Amino acid sequence: MATIATETEAGTAADPFDVTRPELYRDDTWHAPFRKLRADAPVHYCANSDFGPYWSVSNYKYIVEVESLPDLYSSEVAGITVADLQEGDVRMPMFIAMDRPKHTGQRRTVAPAFTPSEMIRLNPNVRQRTAEILDALPVGETFDWVDNVSIELTTQMLAILFDFPWEDRRKLTFWSDWAGDIEIVKDAEKRQERLRHLYECAAYFGQLWQSKIGKDPTPDLISMMLHSDAMAEMEPNEFLGNLILLIVGGNDTTRNSMTAFAYGLDQFPDERAKLEADPALIPNAVQEIIRWQTPLSHMRRTATQDTVLAGQQIKAGDKIALWYVSANRDESVFDDADSIRVDRPNARRHLAFGHGIHRCVGARLAELQIGILIEEMAKRRLRVNVVGAPERIGACFVHGYRKLPVELSRY
Incomplete structure (x- = not known):
């Protein structure tokens, strides 16, 4: 087996290539270890590690191979993150963490919310809300882009998708942040606090569910689940699990890519100028920004039988981390991969939405929201200028930002 571990001064085995360490993402220093892994030990x-032993799959080719074999590499056996269930935790099934055939039926239930025709229907609403938020922003004054733009836009969209009471929409952000924080697994008290918050979420959505019983179907996710054969009779924990999946998936992917648009283009001013000069590049720039950011760093699979991957002997039950954040910087696929290139010819090949049967069901909606944000910025000739260091999420699952101080200017 290829190994690139070292020894600490105390003599204990240490692995500088344990890429689950939260400080790598908090400090944005994950690039070097992944570059070394891709070159010398892609599996x-x-x-x-703090999450126990695991296999790191860090290059594009082998991640696609694993994702293409969902019966061999299960999402259901032990979940979709490197964090295992702890004593006292409650299992919350969700369709992204299910294998076929149950995964198929539940995914098909919510998929109609994200069809091309639905994107056409939602477009005017997304555009109007984006315009209102941008028109309310101060020009020439410092504000937090994450809170005022990224969170507000994505939370509004989630409220529409769930037919969620508008005045309470920030609860969705609150629940998403608690649900998606993988570091909480290390703290027993915080795990219990998270459980309380998630049960509050379940109770709130339970009332929404009850309010729709006996009513005609409507184009929101709660109604779609209620009126489907695959999801109408879910157990409470499965209902909560799928809610959390849709909230975290809808919130974090779009929210952190919207912030990456502001932060990333500030880091690459020549590319920003190229985009400002040619709005026809916006659809491709959306894909490139999602690739460059990769809002979810990894997904986990579990081997269902002994197998071989890249010459390595994988045993049944082994934990496998698929590092999308690394695959999207794979030099063999993306030239000059650490840079944003708004006209990158293969930007759409990114793996930020996954690959295969578990590819993000809401990918089109994320692309729509980010694209409209950039289009509406261009219409107003608004430019984001970063005026301070971003505060990043210190965790190996959600890859994103807590704060980003910016000022707007005109060009």
């Missing part, structure tokens, strides 16, 4: 066994 690497990490024996010691």
Whole structure:
């Protein structure tokens, strides 16, 4: 087995290529270890981490191979993150963490909310709300882009998707942040606090569910679940699990890509100028920004039988982390991969939405929202200028930002 571990001064085995360490993402220093892994050990066994032993799959080719074999590499056996269930935790099934055939039926239930025709229907609403938010922003004054733009836009969209009471929509952000924080697994008290918050979420949505019983179907996710054969009779924990999936998926992917648009183009002013000069590049720039950011760093699979991957002996039950954040910087696929190139010819090949049967069901909606944001910025000739260091999420699952101080100017 290829190994690139070292020894600490105390003599204990240490693995500098344990890429689950939260400080790598908090400090944005994850690039170097992944670059080394892709070059020397694209399928690497990490024996010691805060989440236990796991295999790191860090290059594009082998991630696609694993994702293309969902019966061999299960999403259901032990979940979709490197964090295992702890004693006292409650299992919350969700369709992204299910194998076929149950995954198929539940995914098909919510998929109609994200069809091309639905994107056409939603477009005017997304555009109007984006315009209102941008027109209310101060020009030439410092504000937090994450809170005022990214969170507000995505939370409004989630409220529409769920037919959620508008005045309470920030609860969705609150629940998403608690549900998506993988570091909480290390703290027993916080795990219990998270459980309380998630049960509050379940109770709130339970009331929404009850309010729609006996009513005609409507184009929101709660109604779609209620009127489907695959999801109408879910157990409470499965109902909560699928809610959390849709909230976190809808919130974090779009929210952190919207912030990456502001932050990333500020880091690459020549590319920003190229985009400002040619709005026809916007659809491709959306894909490139999603690739460059990769809002979810990894997904986890579990081997269902002994197998071989990249010459490494994988045992049944082994934990496998698929590092999308690394695959999207794979030099063999993306030239000059650490840079944003708004006209990158293969930007759409990114793996930020996954691959295969578990590819993000809401990908089109995320692309629509980010694209409209950039289009409406261009119409107003608004430019985002970053005026301070971003505060990043210190965790190996959600890859994003807590704060980003900016000022707007005109060009």
